Amino acid sequence: MWILASLAVTAIAAKLKTAEEFLAQPIEKHVEQLSGQAFVDYINERQSFFTAEYSPEAEAFVKARIMDPSFLVKPKKEEVLTAVYGEDPPESFDARTHWPECKSIGTIRDQSACGSCWAVSSAGAMSDEICVQSNGTKKVMISDTDILSCCGTECGDGCHGGWPMEAYRWMERDGVVTGGKYRQKDACKPYAFYPCGYHKHEPYYGRCPFRWPTPTCRKRCQRKYKTSYEEDKYFVNLNIRILLRKYNGFRKRATKTYYLPNDERSIRQEIYKNGPVVAVFKVYSDFVYYKKGIYVHTDGYWTGLHAVRVIGWGRENGTDYWLVANSYNTDWGEDGYFRILRGENHCDFEDGMVGGIMGYNLGYDVRANAAWMEWTTTTGILCDKKMPIQLKSKIFRSVVRPIALYETECWAATKVAKQFLHTMEMRMQGWSMGVPLKDKVLNEVIRSTFGVAPIADKMSQARLPWF
DSSP states (O other): OHHHHHHHHHHHHHHOOSHHHHHTSOOOGGGGGOOHHHHHHHHHHHOSSEEEOOOTTHHHHHHTTSBOGGGOOOOOGGGBOSOOOSSOOOSSEEHHHHSTTOGGGGOOOBOOSSSOHHHHHHHHHHHHHHHHHTTTSOOOOBOHHHHHHHSGGGTBOGGGOBOHHHHHHHHHHHOBOBOOSTTOSSSSSOOSSOOOSOOTTSOOOOOOOSSOOOOOOOOSOOTTOOSOTTTTOBEEOOOOHHHHHHOTTOOSOSOOEEEOOSOHHHHHHHHHHHOOEEEEEEEETTGGGEEEEEEOOOSOOEEEEEEEEEEEEEEETTEEEEEEEOSBOTTSTBTTEEEEEOSSOGGGTTSSOEEEOEEOOOOHHHHHHHHHHHHHHHHOOOOOTTSOHHHHHHHIIIIIHHHHHHGGGGGGGHHHHHHHHHHHHHHHHHHHHTOOTTSOOOHHHHHHHHTOOOHHHHHHHOSSOOO
């Protein structure tokens, strides 16, 4: 009886030439009882778009790497880019060959046993966009670990899942340092977890637990890395108008992070113009066994969500597909990649893709000066021109902006402000001199080096131009 049913299914599948026809067919009830090899056989018999391959570890492997369904969000109307302008995209496109100088596009990351796909794919897409939007002049790998560990609850729940949009917004606000593969030396914060088990062309580190705990946030670079944590940061469009006018690296537009419209052509235009984007889609149990081909959901239950990088598109045997970079290492799927049905919002794949306009690292002094200049232009308050760059940046972000919001109403609390500013100023000036906190150096010596008056004197001169 089962053989006859299988033959009937195969015969039906052979007649269905398009994905639309295939998806319109009802799912047979007896399939709910299938599992393991029998389920994989059914998938392969019912359709010819992709090949499934059974592995006893596959289900646990994917389950540890996907996100909880609760992280599914519907973009708000005001968050979605209303239109994507640019050249008409070609019928097929592969970002790896279109921008061969951007090696990050062809890099397959390994998220290990952690549901960090949201951070890993976001960091990957950010790296690609920085290279593409700088015309290949800036090649960098953004740290997925910095996002995963330090963005906190604003971005989600670490190894249990998160939101790519919030990862982009966090990069816009705070910046993200450089990263790379596990134990990579030439990066501030390489990936926290080693690849699980054996992989071709990679050392064996050992087996993994079912799921790693979210790593602790440490706002410092690894030992022997020569650049400081703050100086190593990269940003989604700095959103500093003075900087955009003064430095011609990025003048394309003043937008920053956005959801793309659920429109296949607009998505292609965005990728063709600004580089790869991030997609979040529903994962069903048949995806667990994907080996090659164009994935078309055939059967099985919804298990969770997964975030990936979309790097291109094409058409094979009359079926349109997206070309996608996964984060399961290079021995998964098609050398680390997979293809999925395009133009049908299949598994919600086209609903809520995330992209951004990048502001690459222009140097710590440039960023600090630009922020300081914009604030003084806006408020009309004069600045101490000899104030160190580090002090400008720290005080602007932590003290000046909050106090400026309240203007003179805040002066009732000047004792607290004085003490806070005094401590901060002395530390920053000391760091500028290369004086560690443990060294005993008189404050007067430090101030005279920079020609900066004490905080109390500055504040006593006038209510507003106190610095």
